[in-house]
Amino acid sequence: QPEQFNLPLIYLSALILSILLICGGRFCIDLLLKQLRKHGAIRYPTIVICTPEDTQKATSLLEKENCYSEIRSVDVACLNKSNVRVLIEAIRFLGVAEVFICSWDKIKDPMFLYWSLRNAGTTLRILSLDLEPFNRPSAIASIGGVPTIKFSPPVITGFDFWVKRCFDFVFSALAIVMISPILLCISIAIKLDSEGPLLYKQERVGLHSGRFKAWKFRTMIPDADKRQKELEHLNKNQKDGILFKIDDDPRVTIVGKFLRHYSLDELPQLFNVLLGEMSLVGPRPLPIRDVNKFSDYHFIRQEVLPGITGLWQVSGRSDIIDFDQVVYLDTFYIENWSLGLDIKILLQTVIVLLFGKGAY
Secondary structure, eight states: OGGGSOHHHHHHHHHHHHHHHHHHHHHHHHHHHHHHHHTTSSOEEEEEEEOGGGHHHHHHHHHHTTOEEEEEEEEGGGOOHHHHHHHHHHHHHHTOOEEEESOGGGOSSHHHHHHHHHHTTOEEEEOOSSSOOOSSOOEEEEETTEEEEEOOOOOOOHHHHHHHHHHHHHHHHHHHHHTHHHHHHHHHHHHHHOSSOSEEEEEEEOGGGOEEEEEEEOOBOTTHHHHGGGGGGGOSOTTTOOSOOOTTOTTBOHHHHHHHHTTGGGTTHHHHHHTTSOEEESSOOEEHHHHTTOOGGGGGGGGSOOEEEOHHHHTTGGGOOOHHHHHHHHHHHHHTOOHHHHHHHHHHHHHHHHHTTTOO
16 A cells, blocks of 8 residues: 555655665776776777977886877977867877877967867876876866966874874773783783883874874883994894894893784883874884984874874884885875774784784
8 A cells, every 4th residue: 555655765765775876886887997997908099299309208108007009199399280180180080089298388389289189079188297206196276277286295184183083092092991901911021020110111203293202011121222322233224224123132021022022012002192192003103213314205204193003014014124115105094094994904903913923
């Protein structure tokens, strides 16, 4: 009977289902096309307009995309109005969907070329060979009709920052309560193993290059910092000296070696997270000694809260001794941050710690 059906509910369900199917269908089609282009299944011819000197560089860049079945070049110096008309005829004959221009300022009548391509239904793309390749995403913005390339700094701000901060606070508070028996057992083991303080506090560099005291369980003899200079020649990272790592560090205690193997010495940093000095996930806070050796582009990792774990830790931890690779992983994390990514890294961290991979 019709009266047995809730028509408003049916209409609402149908609306929601249709939206999900349409969006899901478009997403699947876009994903399929992207994969087909990536593997060269969908290819089409293209034309690049440039100087003879730039032809090789432009062609090499386009070949890396694996999207073009044929790449033809046109000398920018030959593009007068009559030759533009010939070019348009060739574009239609070859089935060229897009044209690349590397030397816009050297075209004799650029607007005539622009409108000719537009009227032919051909996409125009500006390929600047003067710019070095950038690893971070960019956006095109127009100022007074002139296109500009926008590179935003990789930072976590605004609503994203507070979502991350709330997650950090709740998670760290619950974790401290849940692992308090483990913290107590570790404390007793350290005291029984060697003389010295329970916790090791070291000044680290955090958000916006600010200083704070990072807490760790003590894993070394009391005068370990003073003896570090004697061991500098054993540092595995001789490239730039950042990240002091040596095998079989003689300063590490018996209990300390176990704690370091499973990174249990870093559990007190949950209190740093609770205080807002650190985050659960983010670039590792480094000692002043390491930061003083930074190159200019290394400081980008200081624009977010440092973390207990991060992509560096789940990608090899101490196996990675090239600091440029560390910065690359940190920057990738910042640019692609999401709460889901944080949760994924935390889960991967648990797996890495259980197997003690990449630890000293």
